[in-house]
Amino acid sequence: MKALWLENKHLQLRTDVPIPEIPPGEALVRVVRAGICNTDLELLKGYYPYRGILGHEFVGIVEQGPSQLVGKRVVGDINAVCGECYFCRSGQATHCENRTVLGIVKRNGAFGEYLTLPIENLHPVPESVPTDVATFTEPLAAALEIQQQVQVRPDDRVLVVGDGKLGQLVAQTLALTGCNLLVIGRHQEKLANLAARGIQTGLADAVTDRSFDLSVECTGNPEGFAIARRALRPRATLVLKSTYAGQLTFDASSLVVDEITLIGSRCGSFPPALQLLAENRVDVEPLIHAHYSLSEGLAAFDRAQKRGVLKVLLEIGVES
Ligand SMILES: [Zn+2]
Ligand SMILES: [Zn+2]
Numbered sequence: 001m002k003a004l005w006l007e008n009k010h011l012q013l014r015t016d017v018p019i020p021e022i023p024p025g026e027a028l029v030r031v032v033r034a035g036i037c038n039t040d041l042e043l044l045k046g047y048y049p050y051r052g053i054l055g056h057e058f059v060g061i062v063e064q065g066p067s068q069l070v071g072k073r074v075v076g077d078i079n080a081v082c083g084e085c086y087f088c089r090s091g092q093a094t095h096c097e098n099r100t101v102l103g104i105v106k107r108n109g110a111f112g113e114y115l116t117l118p119i120e121n122l123h124p125v126p127e128s129v130p131t132d133v134a135t136f137t138e139p140l141a142a143a144l145e146i147q148q149q150v151q152v153r154p155d156d157r158v159l160v161v162g163d164g165k166l167g168q169l170v171a172q173t174l175a176l177t178g179c180n181l182l183v184i185g186r187h188q189e190k191l192a193n194l195a196a197r198g199i200q201t202g203l204a205d206a207v208t209d210r211s212f213d214l215s216v217e218c219t220g221n222p223e224g225f226a227i228a229r230r231a232l233r234p235r236a237t238l239v240l241k242s243t244y245a246g247q248l249t250f251d252a253s254s255l256v257v258d259e260i261t262l263i264g265s266r267c268g269s270f271p272p273a274l275q276l277l278a279e280n281r282v283d284v285e286p287l288i289h290a291h292y293s294l295s296e297g298l299a300a301f302d303r304a305q306k307r308g309v310l311k312v313l314l315e316i317g318v319e320s
Pocket of ligand 2: 081082083084085086087088089095096097098099
């Protein structure tokens, strides 16, 4: 089958990858659509030494698996877990010590014609949600994870740093809490997406230092971190939502003196994300900037790395 294969920081289009064998407890999924995420771009730069098919945001059709799922359009939780380690047994399965992660850690990903995932990872997509829209389930679930970790109150002043793919979803989900939200970024046209939804936006100079209760860093660069940090009043919370390809240095003493809570935030639960999409409470369509076929996958990656480009989708298979 065709697939985008990453090896030694080099991405190539291969046509000789075998269709995966189906491990016990897993289902075979024919991939229809997949999204290129910043994590994929970071993997290309080598933030984690991954070798295999890239991609973790997808919609597919179950080809082989339990009869109630076969033929269904699904999205899939990217963490495949052991069910037996301490974290699995204590309800923190995303931290499973033996996990593999779709297209990220020891598990071939979604930029190929087929993938396999454990049956329990698969979630049918509600009829009303278009396939393009459903490819955002994974990053939207990650955005919602913030609200599992921090209680956001309507009178909280909240800052989102970054107007990229993830920042847009984080901003839209935080806006649903009714909090006093400001999103800052570097791209007027991206901020305009959010302003159109009634969200307050600005450039970095719109931030008043030491005045926010919560800031969420969605840029993955040290400048973004510095802004998110400066914005916080004492005893506030800083959520790190992006992976960093390099090291981050910061003034640890000031975090101590100001008693700042620092929270790392990764994957979230799929059902609430699917529900938000089904209820049209977030709007992801303006974030889609291009479609490419899998054969044009390398060009799709070039496009995704261009300044100002939001989500690039790969059309991998037909819907029925
Ligand atoms: Zn992602
Ligand atoms: Zn486990």
